[in-house]
Amino acid sequence: MTHWRGVLDEMVRERRSALVAYACLFVVDRRDAEDLVHEAIVRTFSRPRAVTEIHAAEGYVRQAIRTVFLDQTRSRRTWLGRAHLFEPAPSAPGAEDAASATADVGAALRVLSPRERACVVLRYFDDLPVSEIAAALLISEGAVKRYLSDGTGKLRTTLQVVEPDGPDEFESVRVSDLGRNAR
Known part of the structure; x- marks a missing residue:
């Protein structure tokens, strides 16, 4: 097995959960984050790399996660711009969902x-x-x-x-201190 494959195997074993957590910051849904990490790993290691340590490999994959996320966002935006040509637009979520x-x-x-x-x-x-x-x-x-x-x-x-309905106890102290200092 070539050295980069060993680094890849070790990185996936030891740092996969951290990479998925990082991807969750971009896409929020865990399943989407796992897909994002998978795509980033495939893009990073689809050809042999001269990576000799796990931290460098993780850095490459994190960079690829950002790139894949932005690429998917651009593609989605392009698709949404043309989707109305194929099917009616879905109804917007109601205020109850937001609340x-x-x-x-x-x-x-x-x-x-x-x-x-x-x-x-x-x-x-x-x-x-x-x-x-x-x-x-x-x-x-x-x-x-x-x-x-x-x-x-x-x-x-x-x-x-x-905020609670009544004044905050610290806020009332600050206001009263201001009153005393003014005298």
């Missing part, structure tokens, strides 16, 4: 557009700077900043905890 969504990160990520989701995941999960995100997604730094701003704004709105 019953739970306020967790998975649901919040579904609210984001694919570009916003990719930028948010790369910035806050992979801790990449704006310049590297722009290079990875082949967009300008200004576009990355805009997607991050829009995405984090949507996440704040979606993940916002409902």
Whole structure:
């Protein structure tokens, strides 16, 4: 067995669950994430690579996960633009569905557009700077900043905890402290 195959086998055995968890940040659904990881592994190792360590192989696969996700998003967008030619558009989900969504990160990520989701995941999960995100997604730094701003704004709105009806005890202390300092 060639060395890259051994690295591939070891990476799949040891890091598969971490790769699926990473892909879940992009697609949210676990089955879709597993498909995404599978496609990324196939794309990465469809030809022999000079990869000698598991961490380098995982880096290649993570890059491929991002690329496959963006490729699928573009294809889906193209298809949706032409789908009306083949069948009637499905009805839009009702307000009841939106109101019953739970306020967790998975649901919040579904609210984001694919570009916003990719930028948010790369910035806050992979801790990449704006310049590297722009290079990875082949967009300008200004576009990355805009997607991050829009995405984090949507996440704040979606993940916002409902305040209790009465004033917060810390808030009332701060207000009273301000009153004392003014005297």
